[in-house]
Amino acid sequence: MIGNYEGYLDDSFDDALAALPLNWWPWVGSNYLASELKTIVLGESIYLYDGELGSQKILHRDSLRKRHLNHGILAKYKSRFLRNFERAVFHKKHPDAAERAWLWTGVIYHNLVPRVMESLRDRPTYNDYRTGWNDFLQLAFVVKAQQCIVYGLEPKKIGALLDVLASQSTKVIRENLPAVGKNTPCILTFQHNNQSLKLLFIRHPSAFFAWREWAVILRESGVLPLEVKTLKPL
Template sequence: MDDCFKGFLDDSFDPTFNSINLPWLPWVGSRYYESDTKTIILGESVYVYGAGDETTRQRILHRESLRQRQMTHGILGKIKSRYLRNFERAVFLKTRPSGLERAHLWSHVIFHNLVLELLPSRKNRPTMRDYTAGWEAFLELAEVVQPQRCIVYGLESPKIEALQELLASRKMAIQKKRLPAVGRSRPVKLSIQINGRPLDLLFIRHPSAFFPWKKWGAFIREAGFNPLAVETHKIVERATTEPLPEPFTG
């Protein structure tokens, strides 16, 4: 493991991840394995950002790039990424979660993106084939890390339909429940079993935009999907003389 991730990332699953069609290695928090509520936070996709030149593309395509962003944007909070900040606000129900709270959250969960292809720009949308391939890899990933719950960013019908069709093709049972509206969005809950282990998936509005985090935070708690079993006021600060590690630049 690179020193920049020490204390925050669990790379013990990497040998198995190498056998799955994963262009980017998922972020696995260092305390995920000990969590009472093992949760995957499932983003959607990555597009070419910044200058958009070949150097940028190759940096994004680096297998560790998702982990680099999660460390730099998530735990260190060096970039104002709305999809991270809004979700953190929803989890802690506060405008400015502390660095300790950010580290506590992302150390206890897995973060992964569903779509396995790099999109040309933010204007491009994943295809049905993209979603299906992503769900195929997700099911393999879930067999390995054995989550109990998954919070899925985005309520697009093709995304949900792709999973339903894939499960039907494999004769896997699925229960679907459309939940009460949050603002103008209707979250969806799907319940499945993977090798006899139950897995609940909660589809929410993507937190990158038009995301009323107070409403979604209250809803996530009411639905029993708070990724942290320990409430904010129970997080105990541990004295340390070591600063947070610097982001990976290799």
């Protein structure tokens, strides 16, 4: 295992991950293999921080894992995009440490865009998304994922995936869910390497994320395990 992850990380896939074209290895929660629904939570981008020193840290293949331990499970930073997603999952404003640990040890967390964004003004290109989706499909096959919750509803992001799948003659079933404000979440379902995958696209939870409304979408889409889906909101 690379680094110290306090027992929260499963490194059993690392030999297989080493063979994939990934700049960063994904966070694999220690309870992922035992989870009811094998789920990847797919973020978007990693941004450059702290100048050259930050760049050196980011380029380490375990940097995403270290960031997710500190930002996700240990919650050392505000990390609005994580806190908002946790609120939607548990349908409550302040999930506690035990709930955070339960969530993030039960899933894989990864980022779609395979390069560092140089500034907050930098945005992923169509080619970034297309490369990222090709990498994602390989990752999903290796870890035997059943579903994925994708941060972001940009047409370019969804279109890049549809183009990748079309190039592989993969049939896709698309279902639009009830709109949340101006956002229309959708589900894409398809077979890849004889493995069924279901992807739910939601608004990126970084800002202006109506977590109470998105909590309903997560439940109606069927991506949450029963013990969370039936929680009463607080």
